[in-house]
Amino acid sequence: MNVFHRHQGATPYLLLLPGVLFLSVFFVVPLGFLAYQSLQSGNIDFGYAFTWQWSNYWDAIQNYRGEFIRSIEYAAIATFFALVASYPVAYWIAFRGGRWKNLLLLFIVAPFFVTYLIRTLAWETILSDHGFVVRTLQTLHLLGSNGRLLATGTAVVAGITYNFLPFMALPLYVSLEQIDARMIEAAEDLYASKWHAFWRVTFPLSLPGVVAGTLLTFIPAAGDFINAQLLGGPQNHMIGNVIQSKFLELTDYPAAAAMSFILMAGILVFVFLYARLVGTEQLTGTAA
Amino acid sequence: MTSIAVEHGERRNPLAAVWSFVKRHVLVAYSVLFFAYLLLPIAVVIVFSFNNPPGKFNYTWNSFTWDNWRYWNGVPGIQSAVVLSLEIALIASLIATALGTLIALALVRYSFRGRASTNILIFLPLSTPEIVLGASLLTLFLHTTAVTFGFETILIAHIMFCISFAVVTVKARLVGFDRHLEEAAMDLGANEWRTFQKVTLPLIAPAILAALLLCFAISIDDFVVTYFNSGSSVTFPLFVWGAARIGAPPQVNVIGTAIFVIALTAALVNILVQMRRSKDAA
Numbered sequence: 001m002n003v004f005h006r007h008q009g010a011t012p013y014l015l016l017l018p019g020v021l022f023l024s025v026f027f028v029v030p031l032g033f034l035a036y037q038s039l040q041s042g043n044i045d046f047g048y049a050f051t052w053q054w055s056n057y058w059d060a061i062q063n064y065r066g067e068f069i070r071s072i073e074y075a076a077i078a079t080f081f082a083l084v085a086s087y088p089v090a091y092w093i094a095f096r097g098g099r100w101k102n103l104l105l106l107f108i109v110a111p112f113f114v115t116y117l118i119r120t121l122a123w124e125t126i127l128s129d130h131g132f133v134v135r136t137l138q139t140l141h142l143l144g145s146n147g148r149l150l151a152t153g154t155a156v157v158a159g160i161t162y163n164f165l166p167f168m169a170l171p172l173y174v175s176l177e178q179i180d181a182r183m184i185e186a187a188e189d190l191y192a193s194k195w196h197a198f199w200r201v202t203f204p205l206s207l208p209g210v211v212a213g214t215l216l217t218f219i220p221a222a223g224d225f226i227n228a229q230l231l232g233g234p235q236n237h238m239i240g241n242v243i244q245s246k247f248l249e250l251t252d253y254p255a256a257a258a259m260s261f262i263l264m265a266g267i268l269v270f271v272f273l274y275a276r277l278v279g280t281e282q283l284t285g286t287a288a
Numbered sequence: 289m290t291s292i293a294v295e296h297g298e299r300r301n302p303l304a305a306v307w308s309f310v311k312r313h314v315l316v317a318y319s320v321l322f323f324a325y326l327l328l329p330i331a332v333v334i335v336f337s338f339n340n341p342p343g344k345f346n347y348t349w350n351s352f353t354w355d356n357w358r359y360w361n362g363v364p365g366i367q368s369a370v371v372l373s374l375e376i377a378l379i380a381s382l383i384a385t386a387l388g389t390l391i392a393l394a395l396v397r398y399s400f401r402g403r404a405s406t407n408i409l410i411f412l413p414l415s416t417p418e419i420v421l422g423a424s425l426l427t428l429f430l431h432t433t434a435v436t437f438g439f440e441t442i443l444i445a446h447i448m449f450c451i452s453f454a455v456v457t458v459k460a461r462l463v464g465f466d467r468h469l470e471e472a473a474m475d476l477g478a479n480e481w482r483t484f485q486k487v488t489l490p491l492i493a494p495a496i497l498a499a500l501l502l503c504f505a506i507s508i509d510d511f512v513v514t515y516f517n518s519g520s521s522v523t524f525p526l527f528v529w530g531a532a533r534i535g536a537p538p539q540v541n542v543i544g545t546a547i548f549v550i551a552l553t554a555a556l557v558n559i560l561v562q563m564r565r566s567k568d569a570a
Contacts, residue, residue, distance in 0.1 A: 012398035016406060019387035019451055026448040027413050030424035037427045089322045092315050102559045106552075107323050113551035114330055115509055117528040118544035121536055122329035125336065128347050165326065215415070223417025226511065230532065240419050247423055247516065253430070260423045267417065 038257035048254065056258035064242055064259065071238040072266060074153070074228075075221035078160035079168070082217050083210065085161070086169035090209075091202075094176035101177075108169045116163065120230050123159050124150065127231065151233035159227035164220060168213035175209025176202075211278055215271065222267055239263055330548065337541035344535040356538040360546075363539045369527035370543060373508050376439070376523065380446035381503035387447070388454025388503075389496055395455070396462040413452045421449060422516030429517060437519025445517045446510065450503040457502055461495030505551060 038056055042048040061068070086108075093104045111119055126133055127149040137143035149155050179202060187197035225240030239259060246256035336346055340353040361367035395406060413421065425445050435441055469491070473483040511525040518526060528540050 012394040012400040015390040015394035015398075019391040019455075020406060020409065022387060022447065023409055023413070023451060026425065026428070026444055027421070028409070030428040033427040033431055034420075034424040085322065088315060089319045092319045096315070099563070102562060106555055106559060107326060109555075110330060110548075110552065111326055112505070112509075113548045113555075114333055115525055115528065115544050115547060117511055117525050117532065118333055118540060119329045121528070121532055121540075122332040122336075125332055125347050126329065130348060162325075162329070219415055219417055223419040225419065240417075243419055243423060244515075247426060253427065256423065257427060260420045263417060264420055271415075 034257045034260060037253050038261055040254045040257075042254075044251040044253075053254060056254050057262065060255055060259045060262055064239060067237055067239045067242050068262065068266065070236070071222050071240065071263070072270070074157050074160060074238060075218050075224075078157050078164065078221050079214055079218045081157070081161045082165050082168040083172075083213065086165055086213075087172055090169050090172035090176055094173055094179075095181065105170070105173065108173070109166050111162070112166055117226065117230075120159055120163065120226055123155075123162065124230055127155050127158075150231060151236070153232065153236050156227050156232040156236045156238075159231045160221045160224060163224075163227065164217045167216040167220070171212035171216060172206065172209040175206045175212075179205045207278065211274070214274070218270065219267055222270075223263060333541050333548070334545045337538055337545045339538055339541075341538060344537075346536060346538050346541070356542050360539050360542045363531075363537045365522060366524075366527060366537075366539055366543070369522045369524045372439070372521060373524040376442055376446055377504045377507040380443055380450055380507045381500050384447045384450030384503045385454045385458075385496060385499045388451045388499060389458050389492075391451070391455045392458035392462055396459055396465075410452050410455050413449055414456075418449075418510075418512040419516075421445075422513040425513065426516045437517065438521040441517040441519065442514055442521060442523065445513045446507045449510070449513060450506060453502055453506060454499040457499040458492060458495045461492055461498075465491060501554065508547065 036050065037048070039050060039053050040048040041051045041053040041056075089108075093101055093108075097104050114122075125131065128134070129148050129150065134143065134147070134149055137149075138145055138147065143149075183205070184197050184201055187201045188194065192200060222238075223240050225238055225244050228236050228238045228241050240263075243256050243259050243263070246252045246259070336349070337356055338352050338354070339346055339349055340351045340355070342348065342350045361370075391406070391410065394400070395403065395410075422445070425441075425448070429435060429437065429441055435444070470483050470487050473487045474480075478486065509525065510523075511529065514523055514526060515529070522530070524543060528536060531537060531540055
């Protein structure tokens with residue numbers, strides 16, 4: 001039943017044309033160029049030649065295994081912390097927020113109103129060697145007297161967790177908000193304990209939000225290099241740092257392009273495994 | 289009811305009363321702590337915009353001053369960086385929202401061949417790490433002489449990653465939209481274009497505005513994709529990145545605070561309008 005049925009044939013394509021053309025030329029085609037570049041050999045001075053240089057991929061994996069693993073590890077830990085930290089708050093806002101819901105959600109997204117780099121620099125200030133966090137931890141002997149937080153993996157994971165937290169909290173809130181409170185009441189009427197009702201009713205119903213939040217947090221986190229650069233040391237570098245420096249400082253384009261593809265493949269594998277774990281319906285539900 | 293129960297509990301067993309108090313308020317207490325954690329870095333940014341740093345590092349509090357605000361552009365390069373960011377964000381959000389709105393209309397209103405693949409094309413940029421978006425665009429630009437690195441390449445990059453956000457925002461509004469209104473207009477003799485102008489457009493205007501604001505915010509904040517495709521041009525986030533290596537001046541905090549306050553005000557106004565509207569409707 002379409003309103004514009006008279007020109008059904010061409011109209012949708014005309015509407016799509018400019019945007020889809022733009023995305024094709026500046027998103028799809030560039031991925032092709034990236035693939036092309038990743039199989040080249042040579043250097044910036046003597047030029048690059050396409051030689052089906054598959055060794056770029058093997059070399060990247062061999063030489064930067066640590067960075068690849070660290071990216072996945074940091075991103076996974078940060079995603080887990082973000083989920084655990086924001087679930088209770090999303091729950092609280094969804095079920096107890098009342099008429100203040102929108103205002104509380106504004107608090108959740110408030111960090112996004114501060115430039116990404118500036119809020120990461122703020123963490124650098126907070127975690128700095130003479131800051132009060134480090135001094136408090138030292139007084140409590142949780143940190144040695146020479147101990148520091150900056151330039152550690154802890155700082156990088158903390159930074160990533162903070163920076164992507166709203167990506168986790170918002171989808172969680174949306175899925176919790178849609179739950180009919182009567183379902184939970186029904187479970188309790190049927191003598192489920194509060195704990196039981198939560199795990200058997202509320203949590204399963206909020207799974208779409210968990211899945212969306214996990215992906216929205218994990219994907220940008222795995223490719224991030226800003227937190228590792230500003231809050232970590234060289235021993236905390238992630239694959240993003242390597243790709244960035246190979247592209248922009250060392251002009252080793254083929255290796256950097258190969259690494260970008262490995263990163264994407266790694267993320268796709270993760271998404272796939274995750275989809276198997278939670279069911280594809282949840283995943284496509286978020287994609288639609 | 290609960291208060292009576294607590295009073296009883298208090299008389300019988302103070303520990304049980306404490307426990308029930310904790311149980312009832314633990315979620316609130318946790319949420320307060322959580323918000324404190326979320327807002328702490330923002331407070332640091334604002335407070336340190338008034339700092340008079342002892343050396344070139346603005347890490348430790350020294351003394352209060354208005355000077356950073358009075359001479360916000362006193363650092364070489366910061367003003368041109370802010371201006372460039374604003375220009376790019378304005379143009380990119382306008383173009384991306386226009387393209388995105390058209391795509392959203394096509395996706396919601398029509399069933400056509402290629403709809404599923406269009407959906408995927410919109411979804412993919414959202415699920416690709418920014419570094420890959422930036423790197424792939426860079427390889428494209430390296431292989432062509434049609435564009436020069438700088439304003440043009442940054443603008444193209446920003447439009448590219450904003451389109452999907454615009455589509456998603458407008459689509460959400462179109463889906464929950466009563467199509468009978470349009471049918472009524474057509475039944476009353478309005479042609480397609482007039483129906484679109486007089487009925488559809490006013491109804492989706494809030495979503496278009498939301499998409500504009502979202503695209504503007506994403507564009508002005510972007511670092512990674514811009515970093516790969518900027519050539520020698522410097523946007524505000526790039527300026528911060530460069531400054532951070534030698535110690536960011538407090539003026540960076542001033543601009544950061546200003547952006548925060550403007551964005552917060554816009555969002556608050558939006559929420560208040562919504563609250564008033566839902567009150568009127570009730």
